[in-house]
Amino acid sequence: MTDESSSPGLDPRGDAPRNREEEVHRLHRWESSAAADRRGGDIRRHTDVSTSAGLDIATRPDPAAPLTSVAQSGATGRATTSGPGRARRRRRRGWSTRLLGAAGVLGLLLTWEIVPRVGLVNERFMPPASEAIGGLITNFGLTDFWVAVFDTMHAWALGMVIAVTMATALGFIIGSSTFLRRFTNSTIEFLRPVPSVALIPLAVLLFGVGIESSLMLIVYACFWQVLIQVLYGVADVDSVAMNTARSYGLGPVARMRHVTFPTALPYIMTGVRLAAAVALILAVTAQLIIGTPGLGAEISRAQSGGNYVSMYALVLATGLLGVLINLVMRMIERKVLSWHSSVRTEVAA
């Protein structure tokens, strides 16, 4: 994979990072899944920090970012989309954007309020927004609700920890050996697209409605997300850095700690962020279908009991939980990788 990667110079502004990026993109040809998750601000924010277009690429924290289109890089380079001018423009637009966003949310809520009220849909099946939000607020005061949230988050967190630990460990082992990488490639490519929900019947048979059922699904789905990213990350190690470390007499463990790990960390964080969303989906799904205690089971109960207001309130709650998880994961990613862009910016300046 990267065995043949051209050894780039140390100047982060030069051509080297672009070659490396190219290399990474070649690896990512089939694996741009993170692209979907990379939302508006991420890259721009980093663009604002860095001062040169070349640096923008080198510090990109999201390795599976979509292949930059030819239209972009071909004609003019990336200078047009970055630089201080852009940063200034962004800041000025800041709060009017926020205002429009709030207007969008309000508009949606208003539609949701009016549509059942005027009888376009049955008010019983789709209670107006005010009632659903009222139900949500009532929920906030109930112990049962918080127990359900706790159950869901418990399965989520446990599944994440197991999947990330396993995937990172295995990824480092497989990634550091060319032989192992070739040897396991076909198996990984075959097992990865297998939908995790196919395992639901098996999980039910093995574990019943216990938390293990959810864990099995969560771990299976998240494991591949993280493993693939770790494999790319480990393959992305700069050969000059690696050779330097070797000639300075760093042992295998020290090289792993000081060269491979920092290179792979952005990739791992991308994998973890993607896995966090997937884990929530599977946690709730397992509860919904198998009946493992948690928010999903509550939704299922509210629906079969005809308590539709409460059902909508719970759906809103899972959405809020999803938004919260996204925000927290993005914050953690920025914290953990803060050295990544800032250190390089200093070197360049």
Add this chain to the structure above:
Amino acid sequence: MTYIRSFLNIVALPLILLFIWFLATLGEASFFVPTPQLLVETFINTWTADRFVGDVFPSLGRLIAGIALSILIGIVGGLLIGSFRWLRALLEPTLEFFRAIPPTVLIPVLMLLIGIGDEMKVSVIVLGAVWPILLNTIEGVRSMDEVLADTSRTYGMTKINSIRYLILPSAMPQIMAGIRQSLSIALILMVISEMFASTEGLGFAIVQFQRSFAIPEMWSGIVLLGLIGVVLSFIFQLAERWILGWYHGLREIEQSA
């Protein structure tokens, strides 16, 4: 020689795993794990032409309908939202919220609103699978080269022409990345929507086997689902190589330059 080696690399581990499976089930028969021979036998006996017509094809039909609709809605919506800054600002927080809702919790909601027919299942698939395509299209349109856009405007390109020749091609790599992600989501939602409320379909069949403790049959269903997933991703790779062939070619030239 190199061919033999790469062939060995591909088949070695799967064969070893199969062998371990064979050895592990050799002794006393486990209730939960069938032997490989039994699984192959059951697979052939279970998934006959009848079942394919009754369960697999309806499932696949809904899957394809869902994916096609997601792609259509995602790209058209993405082009619109990506082209107008105010529209993007208006809708972004709302979209962010809808994307964060686990799509499966919408199944009970949709069951109430539109019943448990095919429409519900296709809607569930669309509601889950549309987001990666939509968001990637928005991003792709937005990150278009400004000079190219200005040039096309100066040359008086019509709106339709510039969508066809400028915006779509430059956003296509990102759109394809989104579609790739959507495929696996769509497959998952197809299975789940059938497990929830259905009288036919692949997900229904598997759950039925599990409830009647027909373990080998259940496993054969899981294997079939896995095969569908693998075939789907293979078809996508072919499609991508075809649609983005120009792009990968350009990249390689750039790289070697």
